[in-house]
Every structure is written in structure tokens, then in C-alpha cells.
Amino acid sequence: MTSSTTPTHKDRVLIFDTTLRDGEQCPGATMTLDEKLAVAELLDTMGVDIIEAGFPIASNGDFEAVAEIARRAKRATIAGLARAIPADIARAGEAVRHARRGRIHTFVSTSPIHLAHQMRKTQDEVIEIILKTVSQARDLVEDVEWSAMDATRTPIDYLCRCVEAAIRSGATTINLPDTVGYATPDEYRAIFRSVRERVPNADQAVFSVHCHNDLGLAIANSLAGVEGGARQVECTINGIGERAGNAALEEIVMAIRTRGDVMPYETGIETTMLTRASKLVSHATNFPVQYNKAIVGRNAFAHESGIHQDGMLKHTETYEIMTPASVGVSKTSLVMGKHSGRAAFRSKLEELGITLSDNRMQDAFERFKALADRKKHVYDEDIEALVDENLATAHDRIRLVSLSVIAGTHGPQRATMKLAIDGRVVTEEAEGNGPVDAVFNAIQALVPHVADLELYKVDAVTEGTDAQAEVSVRLKSGERSVTARGADPDTLVASARAYLSALNKLSASAVRLHAQSPATVS
Ligand code: KIV
């Protein structure tokens, strides 16, 4: 928009989205199968070239998700991750078998620190592993990506040997990840330049960047890698991923698009879908998007100071380097209230990037009407919160039927709760040190379970004393940790909903429910 001379030839940079693998792998970001399918469908529609749909050997759930996404994808290549282990590669090959275009992405560590302490292998042994595993993958699919884990801390001579071996065995994409987020842009650019110059068969593969954000350099490093010759960028929606996350897809795509004058590249992403994708992933993972997050944060196009507002009124380019519309933010927002009908509600959901089946739409509409009766203005955030609720509860085995709480200065506080567990209604009364404790004790009595409460957080969805409370709860049971949200104008009801939603997510795998009374979780 502000650029002067834009180069005429632009190299295509492939977008490899790993929200469903590296993103989902971070603590608390677990998604259900339905959520993964919805995210994959949106990524496919918005033009992502490769969707890394999961790590098939990790669990049956991961395998099913990759296989189902592979069956459904219309345009994107579907990749499954595999360690350099024959069973992993066979499982990944099986999972992507039905894709129009399937990819096995296999990786092995190459840095001295990983070889000495994690792999306990010599450099020559790792070369042997690369030759065998990449060949095995290539026998299963045409499209094989090989990654040198911790590439940025690997001596360049050895890295070149590994890359040469991987390409010789059939790898078609070579990924050099900054696994620990340690590189600087100059170093990362130089690694790509050296490897591409020194490896004799380098021209037979596409090179890829994969950057973690431990030092906040993931985007700068990814773009430097592209300058060094990489033509695939691995990234995630909202930048979710291990530790500090991965490079954010929306930032990469908009940086390339907005600064086409200095970066002669293009992607195939429909940028007007970026906000929608961000909201969908935030809903599915229950990870909030930071307010000032580039491109998709609530404040990304908000102008607060008088000087900025004055400039914006005179000419938007004074303070905006891209238009809100280019990333899917619409200026005219429908105001919703108790007189809004089904059509307006449906159109609001579309504007917010939310697609619901007819049944869920009906449930969400009824909840919207109930909320609009209690609250004068229903804001976008209210609708997002109630749809989150609605999505999360569609397959729930434990449902809240009713809750009443006696709270106040004279304890102990008491909660009376009625739940439907697999359709059977059970009631319990419990005391607690405060009303929230009483509510959670009632749940524990009705659904005995072993899980640690790692997070309990209350936010107001909007402003005003009639605002809905949005409660986030993270539960950890064994190795699995899930985050869930619950929203309601009553903070205690929202707390109960959030806790039950987390239990429902856990019950989908690690937890077993019995229909007898009281219900047990083990
Ligand atoms: O960060 C990393 O090295 C990875 C690999 C599996 C590609 O995620």
C-alpha cells in the first residue's frame, strides 16, 4: 500500500502450516477431532500449501486426525510427522495414504549436544539413519521432507553431509529448523546460503525454514532464511507452538505482502481469511490472542491517541500500512441485541469466522436470545464466548443441569449442583472454602477424578457490571493437560462450565466415566 516500486518477478514461497502439530503440541493447546477438522478445512480453503496435520505414531487420536484430514483436504498437501524410526515412518505413511497429495515429514537431530545427550549416536551413525529412514519414507510416498533437528547449532560441514545424504535418499524438501530459537537473522540466512552452495545435489530439493520464537526472532529469522534461498516457511496460526511458539503464519504472509517492494516473493494465501483463522484457532485451543498481537490482535488496527486519530481521519495511510479489510477485519460491525433475528445472528457468525452446523446454530441462537434478554448490548466477544461454549459442549458426556450457591461473609459456602452424566441426572451438595471451592468440590463428589488444577482465571468478556464472566481452567491428568473455557453472566456458573468442559476434554481419552452413581473417573 505504501510501497513505491514493486519488483515484477516474485518467487512463490510455500506456506507449511504446523498449527495442528507443533502448535497443538504445546501444553494446554489440545484440540478435539472436530476442532482439528475445522481448522484444517479453513487452512485448506485459505490456500495453505502444506498442512502438517499431526504426529500419527503419537496416539490413535493423532493418527485418526491426520487420516481424516488427508481424506478431506481438497487442495493442500497433508503431512504427517515421523521420527527417524521405521515404525513412525510406516504409521505416517499409512495416515497420509488417502490424501490427494501426502507427505511424510521425518526428522533427526544433528547437533553435537543432541547427538551426545539425547541420541547417544555418532555422526556417522546418524548419517546411516538418515539414509535408511528417508529411503523408507520415499518408498511409501513421492513427497518426503527431512528435517535436521537443531540445525542452527550443528557444525556446517556436518550439516552439509546430512543434507546431501537426505537428498540422495529421496528427500524432496529439506528443513533446517531453528529448534531452540537461538539463531540470529544473519546467521540463519548464512546457513541457507552455505548449505545450498556447498551441497552438490541441493538443487533437487526445496529448502524450508522452521523458526521458534524464544528470542522473539522467529519472523525475522524466517524471512532471512527465505532471503538465503528457502522457499517454504513453516509457521502456525497465532504463532502457537513449543515454548515461545513458532513463527506466526499471519505475520509472515502479511510481511511478504506488505513489503513486496523489498521482498520479491508471494504466497498463495487469501489474506482476508487471516482474522477468521486466528479466531478459530484461539477458540479451538482456548489460547487467547494477545491484544497487541501483530495483524490479528484486537488492537492491531485501533488508534487511540489524538494525533493518530487526527491523521487517520485525514488519510488512513498516515498510520496504517495495510488495510484492516486485507486481513479480514470489517469496519461495519452489526450491533446485536434482543431484537436481532436468526439471519442477523448467522451473518454475525460469518463475520466472526464461525461456521456451525444447523443444530449447533440453533443451540447457539437460543443461547444468544437468552443472553440478549439479560444483557442490553451483546458484543462480538459475547457471541464468540457463547459459541465457544456451544462448540465445547456439543459432544459432552457431563453437562451442567443446574447450580445454586450460597455465598457471603458467613462461611462455609455451599453449592448444590445437578449434572447429567451420559444422560443420567445426579445431584450433590458440597461445602467449600469460598463459593468456587464449593462448586469444584461438588463436581469432585459427582465425578471423582484425579487431576491437578493448573490454572483458574476469570476475565470479563466485555465491560460493565452485566458483562459475561469468562473462566479458563487448565486440568492436568497424567501426561495430558487440557484448557477449557466457560462463559456466563454468573461467574460461578461460568466456573462450573469451564471445569466440566475440561473434564469432558479429558474424558475423551485419559479418563473413563461410569454411568453408575456416583460417576467415577479413573
Ligand atoms: O522445531 C523443530 O525442530 C521441529 C522439528 C520436528 C521439525 O519441530
Ligand code: ZN
Ligand atoms: Zn518446531
